[in-house]
Amino acid sequence: MDGINSLRNGPDEHGRFGLYGGRFVAETLMPLILDLEKEYRAAKVDPEYVAELKNLATHYTGRPSPLYFAERLTEHLGGAKVWFKREELNHTGSHKINNCLGQILLAKRMGKTRIIAETGAGQHGVATATVCAKFDLPCTIFMGATDVERQMPNVLRMKMLGAEVRPVTAGAGTLKDAMNEALRDWVTNVDSTYYLIGTAAGPHPYPEMVRDFQSVIGTELKEQFREREGKLPDAVVACVGGGSNAIGTFHAFLDDPEVAIYGAEAGGHGVDIENGHAASMTGGRPGVLHGNRTYLLQDDDGQILEGHSISAGLDYPGVGPEHSYLHDTKRVTYAPITDTEALEAFQLCTKMEGIIPALESAHGLAQVMKLAPTMAKDQSVVLCLSGRGDKDVESVGKYLGLLK
Amino acid sequence: MTTRIDRVFASAKAANRPVLAAYVMGGDPDLATGQAIMNALPQAGADIIELGLPFSDPMADGVAIQMGGQRALAAGQTLRGVLGMVEEFRRKDETTPIVLMGYYNPIYVFGVEKFLATAKEAGVDGLIIVDLPAEEDAELCIPALKAGINFIRLTTPTTDDARLPVVLENTSGFVYYVSMNGTTGAVIKSRAAVGESVQRIKAHTELPVIVGFGIKTADDAAEMGRHADGIAVGTVIVDAVAKSLVDGKASDRTVGAVRDLVADLAAGLKRARA
Structure with a gap:
């Protein structure tokens, strides 16, 4: 059991993570x-x-998914060792x-x-x-x-x-x-x-x-990393739309304060651009939608905004309630990644590691690209590579002008 | 202290007739026409007005009411604007109960205490908030009761006898029975089952019970009125607004179309106990 001060005890019996969560549904x-x-x-x-x-x-999914050391990216970024938790290798291509x-x-x-x-x-x-x-x-x-x-x-x-x-x-x-x-x-x-x-x-x-079903990601990761490096990683990173791969990655580390945790939100065209992004924690405020209270992109009248992201999986004006709680408590740092940054990360990963990431996961990688160079060479950052990018090759091809 | 809602049900009971609750989307198709529609409802035969709060993501509504909400929002409607409609209405009508119906988020963002004070001041009698089940009573239901505003609960075919007491506990004014599992405007599958369900609810409460969702014609009104203390009609009214529009704008037929429809439903309802 986790202690009373654990961040892993939520939700309470009302389904709340602090202020967030709940059961805001029709009586039916x-x-x-x-x-x-x-x-x-x-x-x-x-x-x-x-x-x-x-x-x-x-036997069906193929767990455990590998923990992979991205050697060329590590060299290229010139800081912390970069690792991928390879959820994209699961059956069906994602977590x-x-x-x-x-x-x-x-x-x-x-x-x-x-x-x-x-x-x-x-x-x-x-x-x-x-x-x-x-x-x-x-x-x-x-x-x-x-x-x-x-x-x-x-x-x-x-x-x-x-x-x-x-x-x-x-x-x-x-x-x-x-x-x-x-x-x-x-x-x-x-x-x-x-x-x-x-x-x-x-x-x-x-x-x-x-979260419980996805927590296998972080639990495996922790064990695999300990086997390889004999310690905890210094940072873990995942992309956040609704945030299922992220909470699955983070949950095992919430009570390890020495592990920094980062969530990459969809910054779209930029968080300063009204309705031009889907970064609900960076650019939204608490509200109630789809059964839970959480950070939402909304106008002053409480009408929900559509938001925008190049990534269909992150193009959502809300986020899971536990992330809202982790944002308020500052245990996790949520940062926006723009469409352009994600596209760059997508290409870099493809060319340097031979791994085509989903555009969603490319947001996480873009965060790693900002983070790794600021860290020491004996430190490590692990990205949850949540999905493979086969589905995105056509739309990325269009953005890059490879397709008419 | 008797409320407007209590008085309407008492006088309908004395006259042995069911009440008609007419739903309109607040500010559909535009703010001025929406006000004119609302103002015309009592004379057309509506005993209670359910005034819809437009919301961008109405998860429990069918297409007609979704579109009505979008028209109101496109015309610039806000929660404050709807409260302004109530205030305006009350200048001429002190007796017709007004129940706001919608979703929680705009109220939450407005601020619960400020909303309740403004709503009470404007002359709102009750609230039906679709996405606030009994489990979330602390959010708005309890504060509303304290502020002297009824919180009217939806009960549904999935609300069984074990759950009914939970749902009814803080309900006041009346109980709204949703005739089917579905969104607004769908089709009632079994009318007999609706009557049985109303009886089942009445075994648990003294409050009047009205039936809504899926009532479309005067004949439906007559039939459903037999089973309950009243009926609620919404989708066909919002549809009548939609059909009266010319190039997406209100026409000279818009207010009349709603008035005629409500009068027709009221006439049908009169046959319920005949």
């Missing part, structure tokens, strides 16, 4: 999320459930599968017969469609129409896996709008349907549950 959904919480508590301590999840993680497997087993336990999910970049949509294929459950994925266009390879993967992809045209046609539409579907089909939320946000118990 309340009985269901209370059930879900009960079911999750039972599953967590059920050896059969734990064993099945472990087995899938090993999202960790959470999807945990939740699909819960959905089965609860006797649900249909799965819905929202997706931005399509990584969560693909992971959801994958587990639905494996467990033979019909699934509908809500995806903003703008994102359908900029992440076409993932749309095709979802369709081939048997999912119905429903483009959402409301608003800017991005992740926020997809989440609204998924919630509307859920309210309508609450008896049959399980909502497989992909990020560590939404009403309690989702932020806790998703």
Whole structure:
């Protein structure tokens, strides 16, 4: 057990991380999320459930994911050693599968017969469609129409896996709008349907549950790093949209004050540009949306802004509530990374390490590129390389003028 | 102390008729027309006005009310603006209850205490806030009760007997039964089940129960009015506004379209106990 002063004890029984989190949903959904919480508590301590999840993680996902020393990048940056936690090597190409497997087993336990999910970049949509294929459950994925266009390879993967992809045209046609539409579907089909939320946000118990399923990232990382270097890393870094890979990476280190923790938010065109970024902690303030209180991009009247990021997976005006709490307590430093910085990091990683990162993860790498040169050569910084960039080659190609 | 809401239900009960709660989006399609629509509702036959607070992300609403909210926001509506509508309405009408209906974030950002004081002063009687379930009563429900504003809870087909007492505990004014699992404007699957559910709720509370979601015609009004102390109609009214627009702007038919529709629904409701 963690001590009373631990940062790892949240949420409380009301689903709060300090001021943040909670259960801000329509009454129709309340009985269901209370059930879900009960079911999750039972599953967590059920050896059969734990064993099945472990087995899938090993033989289906391919865990543990490697911890890789990025030698050329380290030399190039000329400071701390740079390491990648290779979540992009997981089955389906990102960390999202960790959470999807945990939740699909819960959905089965609860006797649900249909799965819905929202997706931005399509990584969560693909992971959801994958587990639905494996467990033979019909699934509908809500995806903003703008994102359908900029992440076409993932749309095709979802369709081939048997999912119905429903483009959402409301608003800017991005992740926020997809989440609204998924919630509307859920309210309508609450008896049959399980909502497989992909990020560590939404009403309690989702932020806790998703964090727990993703915490395998940080737990493995800590152990692997100790084996390799005999100590803790000096810094860990991850990109933050809703923040599931980030909280999964950070959670194991929250009570290790000697480890600096950085979250890279989507700075878009720059945080000074009104509605031109998706950095909810740097540029937003607390509000209530999609079932939780958290930092949100919003106007003075409490209307939610659309935000902008080159990365569909980070293009969301909110963030998981635990991140809001870690931001306020200053345990984690959240910093914005612009579209341009992310594109540079994307290219550098591709050319120097032979690893094409997802645009989301490239935001994290851009933060590492700022950080590593300021650190000593015997120090280490570990990036959660949360996803692979195959889905982005077309849109990056367009930005770079390689495609007409 | 009796409230406007108590008095409306008492007089409807004495007359053996169900009440009609008419929902309009505050400031749809523009601020002046929205005010004119609101002002016309009592005469058209609305006993209670549900005034929608526009929100950018209305997760529990169907397309019609989503669009109504977008029109109001595009016309420059704000939470303060809606409270101004109430103030304006109250200059001429001191009796018709006004219930604000919407989502929590604009209120949270405005500041709960400041909002309640301004709303009370303006003449607001009740609140229906979709994304504040009983588990979050400390946010707004309890402060509202202290400020003398009713907090009206939605109960739904998923609210079972075990949960009803939790949901009803701090509910006041009336109970709003959502006729289906779904967003506003969807189709009611079983009307008989709605009647049973209202009876089930009444076994737990003395408060009047009104039924909403999915009531579209005078006949629906007549039928649903049989089962409950009142009905709430929203989507078709917001739709009537939409259909009256010319090039996206209010036309000379806009206010009349809403007035005629509400009068028709009120006439249907009169048949409920006939």
